[in-house]
Amino acid sequence: MEEHQNLESFLTWAAKLGISDSTTTNHPQHSLSSSLSLSNFPHSGGRGLGAVRDLKRGELILKVPKSALMTRDSVMEDKKLCFSVNNHSSLSPTQILAVCLLYEMGKGKTSRWHPYLMHLPQSYDILAMFGEFEKHALQVDEAVWVTEKAVLKAKSEWKEAQALMEELKLKPRLLTFKAWVWAAATISSRTLHVPWDEAGCLCPVGDLFNYDAPGDEPCSIGDGEDLLSNSSVHVTDLSNGGNTMLVDSEQLDSHSQRLTDGGFEEDANAYCFYARANYKKGDQVLLCYGTYTNLELLEHYGFLLHENPNDKVFIPLEPAVYSSSSWSKESLYIHHNGRPSFALLAALRLWATPQNKRRSVGHLAYAGSQLSPENEIFIMKQLSKICHAVLHNMPTCIDDDNLLLNAIDCQDFYTFMDFTKLMSSKDEIYTFLEAHNMKDAHSFTDKILSKNTRRCMDRWKWAIQWRVRYKKVLVNCISYCNEILDSFMK
Numbered sequence: 001m002e003e004h005q006n007l008e009s010f011l012t013w014a015a016k017l018g019i020s021d022s023t024t025t026n027h028p029q030h031s032l033s034s035s036l037s038l039s040n041f042p043h044s045g046g047r048g049l050g051a052v053r054d055l056k057r058g059e060l061i062l063k064v065p066k067s068a069l070m071t072r073d074s075v076m077e078d079k080k081l082c083f084s085v086n087n088h089s090s091l092s093p094t095q096i097l098a099v100c101l102l103y104e105m106g107k108g109k110t111s112r113w114h115p116y117l118m119h120l121p122q123s124y125d126i127l128a129m130f131g132e133f134e135k136h137a138l139q140v141d142e143a144v145w146v147t148e149k150a151v152l153k154a155k156s157e158w159k160e161a162q163a164l165m166e167e168l169k170l171k172p173r174l175l176t177f178k179a180w181v182w183a184a185a186t187i188s189s190r191t192l193h194v195p196w197d198e199a200g201c202l203c204p205v206g207d208l209f210n211y212d213a214p215g216d217e218p219c220s221i222g223d224g225e226d227l228l229s230n231s232s233v234h235v236t237d238l239s240n241g242g243n244t245m246l247v248d249s250e251q252l253d254s255h256s257q258r259l260t261d262g263g264f265e266e267d268a269n270a271y272c273f274y275a276r277a278n279y280k281k282g283d284q285v286l287l288c289y290g291t292y293t294n295l296e297l298l299e300h301y302g303f304l305l306h307e308n309p310n311d312k313v314f315i316p317l318e319p320a321v322y323s324s325s326s327w328s329k330e331s332l333y334i335h336h337n338g339r340p341s342f343a344l345l346a347a348l349r350l351w352a353t354p355q356n357k358r359r360s361v362g363h364l365a366y367a368g369s370q371l372s373p374e375n376e377i378f379i380m381k382q383l384s385k386i387c388h389a390v391l392h393n394m395p396t397c398i399d400d401d402n403l404l405l406n407a408i409d410c411q412d413f414y415t416f417m418d419f420t421k422l423m424s425s426k427d428e429i430y431t432f433l434e435a436h437n438m439k440d441a442h443s444f445t446d447k448i449l450s451k452n453t454r455r456c457m458d459r460w461k462w463a464i465q466w467r468v469r470y471k472k473v474l475v476n477c478i479s480y481c482n483e484i485l486d487s488f489m490k
């Protein structure tokens with residue numbers, strides 16, 4: 001009830017700032033009055049925006065005036081903050097935005113954005129906050145390494161910003177690493193790209209759209225993988241570790257040739273959001289924040305997609321594969337459907353060609369052509385062998401992972417243990433039970449209801465879901481190789 005009232009006052013506050021989903025120019029009392037409504041979508045993002053009527057692709061559905069956006073500039077209209085920030089020029093734009101956010105939080109009810117700040121999540125499940133145990137549950141070195149790097153980065157950025165935060169006399173609870181992680185996660189998962197600030201902006205109401213991957217919409221440019229990855233114009237400056245939600249060039253509506261997602265429009269002096277598809281009344285209205293692999297989604301947003309057309313799986317390759325062609329390491333991967341990337345196929349074909357013949361067939365390999373049946377058979381066997389080896393070296397198999405996912409959903413100790421008994425490898429589950437002091441029915445029942453344990457289990461679940469997707473891609477790649485090999489036998 002209280003939450004509902006808070007929500008109402010947030011949307012009334014938003015309407016006063018001119019945030020509106022209405023296409024007419026009258027000033028509604030409530031920012032969501034004619035196109036969208038706030039709803040819960042338990043299987044795709046939780047809180048999100050739904051269509052209150054049928055929406056047409058390309059239709060303007062939400063407008064957030066510049067004056068309502070929370071940016072470094074708008075927060076730094078506060079003279080004291082501005083003065084102090086100017087003495088700390090070595091901090092990055094994202095670090096400064098994090099300080100601005102914590103500074104505004106410290107103002108409590110006197111903050112201009114108080115109703116908005118009250119609606120931000122209180123905690124996040126972003127990869128950087130996965131604990132030691134869940135990190136290892138990822139099982140893939142590359143993924144564990146990404147997590148470790150994210151934690152180290154957050155720690156060093158927090159330390160660098162300490163002097164400024166102390167100078168601003170932030171309350172002790174806002175000076176903690178926990179508070180910093182909260183601010184960094186808010187920025188990582190909610191900022192939108194703006195052309196004038198690489199840290200991006202926080203956009204009240206506009207940041208309630210949940211994510212849809214590019215590539216699924218009706219007029220996408222097919223699955224011309226390498227073409228597609230180049231056509232994604234990331235407007236954000238990722239070199240700064242910034243991670244603003246953005247719009248891809250491939251989302252240009254083929255009919256109207258205008259963006260079907262959103263962006264800041266100078267003419268309107270507002271952030272404008274457009275329907276990216278036709279929606280029926282009641283559907284969730286989604287936004288594409290960019291092109292992400294599942295690991296990147298976990299790292300920056302704390303979720304993954306079971307069907308992610310942009311997922312990529314990297315496998316260990318011999319150094320000679322990397323040096324056999326000029327393709328970058330990042331382009332040598334396996335697609336979500338198990339197909340090797342264009343570059344991986346070409347690099348393998350050249351690698352399997354005797355060095356003195358590579359020059360003469362290079363043009364064919366770079367054009368994506370097979371070089372000979374023998375060459376193709378050899379590389380398919382090699383690729384399949386690598387995938388088998390990676391799968392074999394993982395501590396658990398997909399069946400065990402699925403049993404583990406079922407066990408994690410259990411609230412009852414005995415059902416939990418029934419699933420465990422079916423697993424061939426039980427180490428992970430015992431380590432978890434031990435670490436959380438849940439080894440018998442009594443302590444299990446006690447702990448399973450605690451918020452902290454539930455959160456740890458939810459994160460553990462994300463980690464397992466990620467590695468299941470990873471393994472499935474490898475299994476699909478093996479099937480792909482077998483299909484090609486079979487076609488040569490006919």
Ligand SMILES: C[S@@+](CC[C@H](N)C(=O)[O-])C[C@H]1O[C@@H](n2cnc3c(N)ncnc32)[C@H](O)[C@@H]1O
Nearest residue numbers: 044045046047189190207208209210211301303
């Ligand atoms: C910009 S916010 C979207 C609104 C958010 N659901 C809220 O309650 O404020 C982005 C966050 O929403 C969640 N999210 C967005 N899209 C999702 C999806 N397709 N599946 C699961 N979670 C999603 C993730 O937690 C992500 O970090």
